[in-house]
Amino acid sequence: MSWHVDAPVWDAYAAGRLDPAAELSLESHLTGCPDCRAAARSQVAPAAVDEVWSRVRLTISAPAHPLSQRAMRRLGVPADDVVVVSAADSFMVPWAVAVGFALVSACVVGLAGLGPANRDVVFLALVPLVPVLAVVASYDALDPLREVVAATPYSKLRLALLRATAALAVALPATMAIGFVVPDMEDLALAWLAPSLGLTLAALVLLTWFEAWVTGGLVTSAWVTVVALLRIGDQVDSLATPVVQVAFLVAAGGLSLALVLRTSTLRIQGGEL
Amino acid sequence: MQQLSDSELLGLVAQRDEVALRELVERHSAWLLLRLRRRTPDSDLAAEALHDAFVAVWRSPRSFRGDGDVGAWLWGIAIRQLASRLRKRAQPVPVESRMLSALSPAVRSAEDELLVAVEHGSVGDALRCLSPELRQVLQATVIDGLSTREAAHLLGIPQGTVKSRARIAKSKLREQLISLEAW
Amino acid sequence: MTAIASFEGVSKKYGRAPALRPTTLDLQRGVVGLLGPNGAGKTTMLRLLSTALPPSTGRIVVAGFDVTASHANRVEARRRIGYCPQEVTFPRGMTAFDFLDYLGVLKEWKDSSRRHDEVQRVLDLVHLADRGAMKVSKLSGGQRRRLAIAQALIGSPDLLILDEPTTGLDPEQRASLRGLLSGLPGTVLISTHQTEDVSALCDRVLVIDAGAIRFDGTVPELLATAAGRVHLGPTPTSGAVQTWKTGTGLVRSVGGQPAPDSSVVDPSVEDAYLLLRSERHTPQGVNR
Numbered sequence: 096m097s098w099h100v101d102a103p104v105w106d107a108y109a110a111g112r113l114d115p116a117a118e119l120s121l122e123s124h125l126t127g128c129p130d131c132r133a134a135a136r137s138q139v140a141p142a143a144v145d146e147v148w149s150r151v152r153l154t155i156s157a158p159a160h161p162l163s164q165r166a167m168r169r170l171g172v173p174a175d176d177v178v179v180v181s182a183a184d185s186f187m188v189p190w191a192v193a194v195g196f197a198l199v200s201a202c203v204v205g206l207a208g209l210g211p212a213n214r215d216v217v218f219l220a221l222v223p224l225v226p227v228l229a230v231v232a233s234y235d236a237l238d239p240l241r242e243v244v245a246a247t248p249y250s251k252l253r254l255a256l257l258r259a260t261a262a263l264a265v266a267l268p269a270t271m272a273i274g275f276v277v278p279d280m281e282d283l284a285l286a287w288l289a290p291s292l293g294l295t296l297a298a299l300v301l302l303t304w305f306e307a308w309v310t311g312g313l314v315t316s317a318w319v320t321v322v323a324l325l326r327i328g329d330q331v332d333s334l335a336t337p338v339v340q341v342a343f344l345v346a347a348g349g350l351s352l353a354l355v356l357r358t359s360t361l362r363i364q365g366g367e368l
Numbered sequence: 369m370q371q372l373s374d375s376e377l378l379g380l381v382a383q384r385d386e387v388a389l390r391e392l393v394e395r396h397s398a399w400l401l402l403r404l405r406r407r408t409p410d411s412d413l414a415a416e417a418l419h420d421a422f423v424a425v426w427r428s429p430r431s432f433r434g435d436g437d438v439g440a441w442l443w444g445i446a447i448r449q450l451a452s453r454l455r456k457r458a459q460p461v462p463v464e465s466r467m468l469s470a471l472s473p474a475v476r477s478a479e480d481e482l483l484v485a486v487e488h489g490s491v492g493d494a495l496r497c498l499s500p501e502l503r504q505v506l507q508a509t510v511i512d513g514l515s516t517r518e519a520a521h522l523l524g525i526p527q528g529t530v531k532s533r534a535r536i537a538k539s540k541l542r543e544q545l546i547s548l549e550a551w
Numbered sequence: 552m553t554a555i556a557s558f559e560g561v562s563k564k565y566g567r568a569p570a571l572r573p574t575t576l577d578l579q580r581g582v583v584g585l586l587g588p589n590g591a592g593k594t595t596m597l598r599l600l601s602t603a604l605p606p607s608t609g610r611i612v613v614a615g616f617d618v619t620a621s622h623a624n625r626v627e628a629r630r631r632i633g634y635c636p637q638e639v640t641f642p643r644g645m646t647a648f649d650f651l652d653y654l655g656v657l658k659e660w661k662d663s664s665r666r667h668d669e670v671q672r673v674l675d676l677v678h679l680a681d682r683g684a685m686k687v688s689k690l691s692g693g694q695r696r697r698l699a700i701a702q703a704l705i706g707s708p709d710l711l712i713l714d715e716p717t718t719g720l721d722p723e724q725r726a727s728l729r730g731l732l733s734g735l736p737g738t739v740l741i742s743t744h745q746t747e748d749v750s751a752l753c754d755r756v757l758v759i760d761a762g763a764i765r766f767d768g769t770v771p772e773l774l775a776t777a778a779g780r781v782h783l784g785p786t787p788t789s790g791a792v793q794t795w796k797t798g799t800g801l802v803r804s805v806g807g808q809p810a811p812d813s814s815v816v817d818p819s820v821e822d823a824y825l826l827l828r829s830e831r832h833t834p835q836g837v838n839r
Contacts, residue, residue, distance in 0.1 A: 135399035156683030239640035245603040246634035249657040386681040
């Protein structure tokens with residue numbers, strides 16, 4: 096190059112005092128001349144460059160939102176709830192537990208070569224527990240950050256419910272599918288929903304007293320026992336009758352009330368809310 | 369970091385090295401800002417366009433083709449971010465990475481090359497005879513290498529006007545150059 | 552000065568084993584160091600204070616809220632507490648920024664742009680400003696430790712509780728952490744094995760052993776308990792708690808009956824600590 100842009104020329108350029116032809120020639124000269132670009136630094140306040148950098152840094156380090164998060168936002172989920180739900184582990188573990196259990200249930204019911212009556216029993220014993228396990232796994236006992244989270248003001252119940260909802264959003268359709276995919280299950284395909292609602296709420300109430308794994312064990316064994324006893328008495332089909340279904344819904348209502356009462360009066364506990 | 373070349377820094381940026389990006393920002397912000405400010409009277413907007421440009425670089429550093437000048441590539445991104453900001457002041461539209469790769473050294477026609485060589489006196493004299501409106505269009509289309517559409521956004525005039533002004537400017541320039549040579 | 556936090560007859564048992572014997576204590580502004588061997592009850596004390604763990608007996612008051620009384624009080628207290636446990640397991644796949652953003656939400660920073668600014672501020676404080684976009688799994692041990700500390704700094708809490716914050720940091724990082732902690736306006740409670748941390752940083756020292764506080768006072772007060780009891784000479788003193796040969800060939804003895812040819816030297820915090828540990832049945836220092 097025959098010439099270089101020094102500070103006074105940059106000065107004139109910045110102020111718009113440069114002759115139009117000189118302005119064009121300066122700009123075309125900049126391509127491939129690092130020295131002249133560097134000379135421009137004297138014309139710009141360092142604070143302006145710092146400002147550019149700090150804003151760039153903030154933009155690039157702020158979380159990039161993957162598809163799932165954008166979808167949640169579009170469904171109207173508040174931004175801070177999206178952050179909570181997306182905290183990778185707390186979302187994936189309950190999801191995996193629920194879907195995994197749903198798949199195992201489906202396989203047992205569909206492939207184990209059971210007679211029709213036993214198939215109903217296994218179906219009703221296992222499937223309603225899928226949401227229960229999702230909720231239990233969502234609870235803080237399985238959170239790697241449990242101790243850090245415990246010392247924050249955020250409601251632990253809200254945290255558990257958010258995670259459980261996220262897990263259920265995936266687990267429920269999977270569970271529903273079992274009823275429709277496994278042959279001859281159509282009559283029970285929806286019968287499990289009311290018991291499941293009752294069991295899930297029972298688990299939430301128990302979580303205010305017990306550790307997550309104790310709660311999961313209690314609810315699971317209680318329900319399996321009930322179904323087994325019904326089987327012995329040959330009464331399994333009664334679970335699908337309207338009366339029993341309504342009874343489960345009433346129980347679920349009562350349990351919701353109990354949950355609200357428990358959470359408002361709770362003292363310090365292992366299962367702190 | 370300071371001894372590395374621009375394209376080496378881009379390589380590090382591709383490996384998510386923020387320090388390398390910072391060095392690029394330090395190196396190029398000043399001249400890019402000055403030049404952007406010559407394209408818009410709003411210096412905040414110039415800074416925002418520059419911010420968008422570096423964010424675009426962070427997101428797709430590999431769209432730079434290994435040859436050519438990183439500075440020119442950066443300017444191509446920055447001026448397009450400015451045009452896009454001007455189009456939708458409220459909502460910047462990110463420049464797609466496909467487009468970024470297309471930005472590597474623009475292929476100029478012989479006529480443009482001549483124009484770019486304005487440091488040679490006669491072209492400079494010819495340019496001086498153009499009206500500011502015609503010069504602006506030449507600057508956007510030839511020096512900044514923008515498409516008609518992008519130039520229209522940047523200058524805030526219809527695309528048809530950009531095309532016609534560019535045509536007039538180039539023919540006037542040709543006339544001037546011929547008359548100057550003959551002289 | 553009013554206390555930011557206090558223990559009133561607080562104890563904790565795990566099953567039958569006492570982890571902390573009934574303890575009464577006030578914490579004011581400044582940096583308080585909790586010194587003690589492994590298993591002495593340091594972590595239990597910090598977890599109790601952070602409200603992560605309920606006490607077996609007694610009252611804990613933080614910023615005027617009795618956290619043992621109600622859930623509402625605990626929430627109020629937690630708004631003023633920053634807590635960094637000894638071990639933090641990070642969720643997989645998160646970036647440093649994501650992690651702090653998540654904790655920011657849990658600390659009730661609802662507005663995302665203000666929260667992002669706060670995240671960037673704490674990243675700056677622990678010198679991780681350039682690592683925000685990096686996956687936590689790609690960070691070094693020291694960087695992860697600093698990230699864990701950064702989450703405790705979100706919102707500039709009145710009471711900052713750090714369990715072994717200097718473990719895993721190199722000397723530069725430790726010095727820079729000291730600089731950060733000493734400049735904070737509120738109360739900082741740190742546990743440590745490292746006696747240098749205490750002498751360099753702490754306004755007050757608590758020595759805890761077997762679930763009980765053995766000493767409570769300033770660093771000079773702690774040093775005073777060992778004055779005249781540390782000797783340097785050609786031979787070890789008889790009945791010394793610890794003796795070791797120094798670089799000069801002379802033997803440094805902590806405690807015991809000095810030989811006639813040895814001379815008294817200034818004790819370090821470590822000497823005082825070793826002496827206190829050897830006299831675990833006689834409580835020392837000023838109880839505040």
